[in-house]
Amino acid sequence: MTASKHLIALLRSHIDGDNEQFLSVAMQVAAHEARLGHGTLAQQLRDIVDEARMRKATRSNRPVPLAQPKGDLAALISASYSDTRLSSMVLPEALSQRLKRIITEQRQHHRLLEHGLRPRRKILLVGPPGSGKTMTAAALAGELTLPLFTVVFESLITRFMGETASKLRQVFDAMAETRGVYFFDEFDAIGARRAERNDVGEIRRVLNSFLQFLEKDDTDSLIIAATNHPELLDPALFRRFDDIIHYGLPDPDISGGILKARLSGFDTKGMRWKEIIEASAGLSQAEIARAAEEAAKRAILDDRTTVTRQDLLAAISERKTSTSH
C-alpha cells in the first residue's frame, strides 16, 4: 500500500471505531517503512502500537476492584497501580538504557517469544538507601501498565515463621495467575537478620526456597528484588537474575537534574547551581529530592514564586544534619 492508501485506511478504521484495524494498519505502515530501510522509524511505530495494545489489554483485564491479594497473601503482598514514568527519574545514561531495554523487551515479548527468546524479567537492584530502587520498580510497572505487587520479606519471616516456603509458593503461584511486577523489597532484611541466632535456620530456608522458586519460575511476570547489602546475599542468588543493576550516590549532573526537575514550577533564575550542587554532595537522590521539596514549600508559604539560593542551601543543610546522626 502507498502512504496515501495507508492514511485512508487509518482514517476509515478510526471513524469506524475499529481500534484493532487501526493498530493493524499502523503495523503495516511500520513494515512498509522497514522495507524502505527506515529501521528506527519502523521500530518507533511498533513500540507505539505495542504500548497501545498493552495498555488496552491491561485496562480491560483490570479486575474491579484491584486484584487485592486475599487470605494470607494479603499480609505478604500489597497491590497498587503505578503512574510513575521512567521520564520522571533522573538517571545516568547507561542505567537508563538498561531500564529501557527491559521495557522494550517486555513490550515486544510476543515478537521475542515467536523466535523462542525470552524477555529479561528477573532483575536485581543493588544500591544504597534512597538511590531510586523502589522508584524503579514503580516506573517499570507504570511504563508497562502492569499492577505493582510489593512483597515484604520481613513480614514473611516474622509472621510465617516455619511456613515460609509454602507462603513463598503462594506468592510465586500468584505470579502465574496475575501478570504484574512483583517487587521483593527489603531483600537485605534476610541478610541483616542472619545475625539473630534464632532466625538463622529459618532465614536459610527462606533464601533456599526463594532460589528454587526463582529458578523454576517461567511466568510472564516481572520479578524485581532490591537490596542495600549485596554482600549479605548468597552468590548463588546472583546467577538466577537476568540483570543486576547497580545504583549509587548521584554525581553532580544527576543531583542538579533532580533539583531542577523538582523546582521546574518555580522561578530559579540566577541560581548558582554549581554552588548548590556542591553543597548537596554526599546526599542521596531521595534526600536531594526532599531538600528541593522543602525549599519549594518554604517559597510557597512565603507567597513567593521564586525559590532562592538561601531556601535551597538551608534545606540541604537540614538534610545533611538529619542524616549524619
Ligand SMILES: Nc1ncnc2c1ncn2[C@@H]1O[C@H](COP(=O)(O)OP(=O)(O)OP(=O)(O)O)[C@@H](O)[C@H]1O
Ligand atoms: N533517579 C531519581 N530521580 C528522581 N528522583 C529520585 C531518583 N531516585 C530517587 N528519587 C527520589 O527519592 C525517593 C526515594 O527513592 P526510593 O524509595 O526509590 O529509594 P530506594 O533506593 O528504594 O531506597 P531504600 O533502599 O531506602 O528503600 C523517590 O521517591 C524519589 O522522590
Ligand SMILES: [Mg+2]
Ligand atoms: Mg526502597
